[in-house]
Amino acid sequence: MASSAQESRSIDHFFSAPSGRTDRWRDLHALARSWAKGDAARGAVEAALAELGAIEEFHAFPGPELLAALRERMQSEDANGFLALAKRISLAAITSNYKHDPKEWQAVDLALSDPTDMLPSSLGEGQAYRPYFEMLVVTPAPAGRWPHMVAEFRRLRRLEDAFIYEAVLAGSLEDAICAAVLNPDIAAVAIYEGFALRSRHDAPVLRAVLAAQQPLLDKADEADLALKLAAGLKAIRPELDIYLLSDRRVEKLAGDPRASMIRRVMYQIEEPLELHLSVLEGIKARFDTPFFDNLKLYAQRPIGTFHALPIARGKSVFRSPWIRDMGQFYGINLFLAESSATTGGLDSLLEPTGTIKRAQEMAARAFGADHVFFVTNGTSTSNKMVLQALIAPGDIVILDRNCHKSHHYGLVLSGAQPFYVEAFPMTEFSMYGAVPLRTIKKALLDLQAEGRLDRVKMVDLTNCTFDGHIYNTRRVMEECLAIKPDLIFLWDEAWFGFARWSPFLRPRTAMGAAADIEAWTQDPDAVTQYERQRKELGANPSIDKLLDTRLVPDPRAVRLRVYQTNSTHKSMSAIRQGSMVLVRDVDFHKVEAQFHEAVFTHASTSPNQQLIASLDVARRQMELEGYGLVMNAIEVALDIRREVASHPLISKYFSIVGADGMVPKQYRMSGFVDFLAPGTRWDDQLRSMREDEFCLDPTRMTLVCGTAGFDGTGFKGLLASQYNIQVNKTSRNSVLLQSNINNTRSDVALLISVLLKISNEIEARLKQGGEAERKAFAARVHSLMNDVPDLPNFSRFHEAFRTDAGDTTPEGDIRTAFFSAYAEEKCEYLPIDSPECDRRIDKGPALISANFVIPYPPGFPILVPGQVVTHETITFMRKLDVKEIHGYEKARGLKLLKPDALAEKKGRSVENGRKRARAA
Ligand SMILES: Cc1ncc(COP(=O)(O)O)c(C=O)c1O
Structure with a gap:
């Protein structure tokens, strides 16, 4: 039993190392209780405390004094004293009370006495609330000196400081990595050169933590230990501010491109106050929320409005006998912070030049993008913006048929031709997985065989899917770029925005993978890898050979163009509809103007101020x-x-x-x-x-x-x-x-x-x-x-909508099909359970969907405009026992495009084609 608990704990802590700590405190507390009652031996408590001790070194609280007091009570067989202290510490650690209550740091229960000088006396009490963080100090100094160093940092505190921190000391690269992994409160790292490589501990739990980080550490193949540590820390937690204190020629080091991940390089003997101020400034740079900060100031100003939005300032609300409860419910600030103005520092979301621009730049930094656009109408709109900006009529987009409907509508609007690719089905749950890479490559290679590769602009996929399937984003992009080096990728990460903040999930995000691919293209070995594969594949590799090979792109030809959309409101602290578009596109300058047009097309000209502010704040929270x-x-x-x-x-x-x-x-x-x-x-x-x-x-x-x-x-x-x-x-x-x-x-x-x-x-x-x-x-x-229905694959577009399609590839003109349905006289309705429905499918004329038909669940379009209806679709619809089917009126039946009207259309487009050919 114990070993299986231990086992499950180890794997849990692969992902969630920090929370393992509170479990251990809870366990110790429980053991202490048993010891006090005489049900457990001291040995068990001792072992638990020893294991905990190794982890506690990486946290400021409880700190060496409290731990020493615990050990002392254990050694003196004071089971009740041990229990009391263990209980207090575990409670403080779990509730984080120690961050604001100096009494928690005291070993003896002197709740009424004043904290001594050694305690973090300027925590909380009696002062305005100041956020707390911890600074990791990596040092060659002997461990005996560490308490003194911790006290030194405390002595630097001033009333003016906006934040408060405690120092956590580590003596080696391995310990520093463990600390960054295990202690989420660490927000800054000061590295003093000369520290050791190996940990002074040999606790299995630490070995396991280090083993899990190895791939990230391997990336940092840096001969210089300080730079290697900095690179390793950044690979795990890119948001950390790193300060390097060196006794070398710091001017030279500061100019070294390898030191670019270091926030400031300082001379070691420098005034410690300088480090203290820099650290606080670094936190402030993440804490600042330019738009939100300004909105709060705006709300405090007496402003007379002769503008729209009567609820702004709230007078008509709070004075009203009829809608006063709205004011009471939401509170005055909502109304004071409402405005139609784009002046007074509020900036314009459509053409940001001030606080919104700065907030977006900070979000780009935080999310690893080059540019970020805030969107206040959800990722539904973000997707349409990206599609409109990058895709022109007639372009081909390889698209997961099972993606969110905003993508399908985006293609209707932009006039692009969807090349639908199918995710693997999970029939037993009536849901789809994700699109296999082989399917995506085959789509590209088939288009290449048709001579239509130049028409393909984008691969558009959902990562992770609604049900949690995460793509190997790097591999997908690399192999696609090997076939078409300038492909654009749109990764809908509506549900996955948070993944940036997990070192394990980050490499599988759009931006994480883009960063890795970019780094790879700059590695001199990349060209060798590509050339080696080119030779192996020979001059004219077959499609099968290319499908079976893990393709390496030509790093010299790659144009890395990656877009991510995320519903910041779905996984972070934005208000509903708050969304972001992240851009990492080397050719963005070429599409920037059209990107702005797309923003103008889709964004409201009255975006909600609170939404924009919440996007700004969501970024702050995630960075800290x-x-x-x-x-x-x-x-x-x-x-x-x-x-x-x-x-x-x-x-x-x-x-x-x-x-x-x-x-x-x-x-x-x-x-x-x-x-x-x-x-x-x-x-x-x-x-x-x-x-x-x-x-x-x-x-x-x-x-x-x-x-x-x-x-x-x-x-x-x-x-x-x-x-x-x-x-x-x-x-x-x-x-x-x-x-x-x-x-x-x-x-x-x-x-x-x-x-x-x-x-x-x-x-x-x-x-x-x-x-x-x-x-x-x-x-x-x-x-x-x-008794689960088979999931119907996309059948095909009717030929009337394939006048510009390849002979063997399935793309189609969804926009013309969509708008054909606007002419009611060209449409017909057919109930799905009528015998006529089966007869028409068997004998024709074909049934052609006029609409998107989207049942909830499962939520993917089983029919799109212009799609030929097949038995599979009808069987699925008949078996579906859901009430909500968008695009389908049960009373009237399926809305279809009349085939004779389409025949006319097809004839006309063929004739137009002939005319064009004659003219040429
Ligand atoms: C994959 C995916 N993309 C986009 C969206 C739309 O996001 P929003 O609700 O922010 O408009 C959703 C909504 O559920 C979704 O699941």
Whole structure:
């Protein structure tokens, strides 16, 4: 039992090392209680404290004094004294109270006495709230001097400081890396040259932490230890400010391009105050939120408005006898901060030159992009903006048919031709996975064979998918660029914006992969790799050969053009509809003007000020605490997975689909099974993240409820109406649970208790209902779990919409089809359960969809305008038992384009083509 707990803990901590610490404190507290009661031996407490001690070194709190006091109580067999102190420390560590209460740092329970000089006396009390962080100091100084150094940093504090920090000391590169991984409060690092390479500890937990970081550290193949450490830290946590204190010629070092990741290089003997001020300034540079800060100032100014927006300033609200409650509900600031003006420092979202521009630049820095555009109408709009900006009528876009509808509509608007590619189906859950790379490459190679590669502008994919499939973004882009070096990539990361803040997920984000590809193109070895492969492939490699080969692009030819859209409101602290477009495009200067046109087309001219401010604030939060928050979200998800799987009763009716259930074996080349599968180790997880074609975002959990006799929609309704639990999307037999930066362990407890209650109710019902009830239940489960309709693939565009398409490739003119439906006289309706429907499919004339038809769930278009309807589609629709189908009126039937009207259209376009040819 102990070993399996230990095992699951190790793999959890691969993702969520910081939260493992609170578990250990909780465990120590429990052991101390047993020791005090006489139920446990001192040895167990001693072992737990020793393991904890190694981790605690990387945190300012409780610090050496409190730890020494704990050890002393243990050695003097003072079990009750040990328990009292362990309890207090664990509580303070879990609640973070120590950040603002100096008393928590005292060893003895002298709650009433004044803190001594050694305590962090300027924490919180009696002063305005000051955010707290920790600074990692990597030093060659002997450990005996460290308490003195910590005290020195405390002595530098001034009342004027906007933030407060504690120093955490480390003596080696390995310890520094462990500290950055384990301690999310670390926000700045001061590296004094001369430190050691190896850790002075040999705790297994630290070895494991280091092993997990190895690939990131390997990237930093830097002979110079200080620069290697800086590069390693940045690879793990790019937001950290790094200061290098050197006794070398600092002027020279500062000019060294390898030192570009260092915020400031200083001479070691320099005034420590200089470091202190620089560190605070560095935090301030992340803390500043130019638009939000200015909006707060604006709200305080007495302003008379002779403009639109009567609610601005709130007078008509608060004075009204009828709508006063609106003012009371939202509070005065909402109204004071409302304005139609773009003056007074508020800036214009459409043409930003001031605070919005600065806020966007800061977001670009934080998210690893060159440019960021704030969008206040959701990622639905962000997608349309990007598509309109980069795609012209007739261009071909390779697109996941299962993507969000904004992409399909974006193509209707831009007039591009979608080349639909299919994700692998997950029929048993009536959902789709992600698009295999082979399918994407084949699309490109087929277009190349048709001589139409020049028409392909973009590959447009969703990462991660709604259900959590994460692409190998780097590999996809590299192999596509090997076929067409100037392809543009649009990665819809609506759900994945937070991933930037996890060192494990970051390489699989659009921006993370783009950074890695860019670095690779600058590596002299890249050309050698490309040339070697070119030789191996020979002059005219077959399509099959190219499909079977992991293609290397020509680094000299690559034009890296990567766009990411993310719903900042879905995974970070933006208000609903807050979204961002991230740009990393070497040719952006060529499309910037059209990008602005796209913004003008889609953005509201009255964007919501609070939304813009929340985008600014969301960036601030992620830059200062995103690392810890994301780790926590992952921890919560792993907790839920573990509890559901291990509870004897819950697991009888419910399960969360593991990576093995979500990703077919052929895409898990590493052999990875699941996060919590027995025997799974950190390196398995790592290998999966690095190598597998798809891996699973642990925060997205497909909870199967069909085995409990519930369909997804019904179960979602039950959770919401009876238990106040909201879940994400549903499928025929599952619901999607999602953890985010807002979740706590209490949420996990609530969910688990509800699942247990429901499981108990099922048990009781089955027991009381006798054989008839059991049979009915089994039949329902069987129907939900086995009687699942096949998912229909995209059939084809009708020939009338393929006048500009390749002979063998499936792209089509979706825009003309879409607008054809505007002429009502050219449309017909046909109920899907009519015999005429089957007859027409068999014998013709063809049924051609006039609309997008999108059932919820599963939420992907089973028909798009201009698509020929097949038996597969109709069978799927007949089997669907959902109520919400966008684009389909049950009473009238499918809206179709009349074939004779299309025949006319086709004739005309052929004739036009002939005319054009004659004219030429
Ligand atoms: C993959 C994907 N992209 C885009 C969107 C649209 O995002 P928003 O709600 O921010 O408009 C969604 C919404 O669910 C989505 O799932």
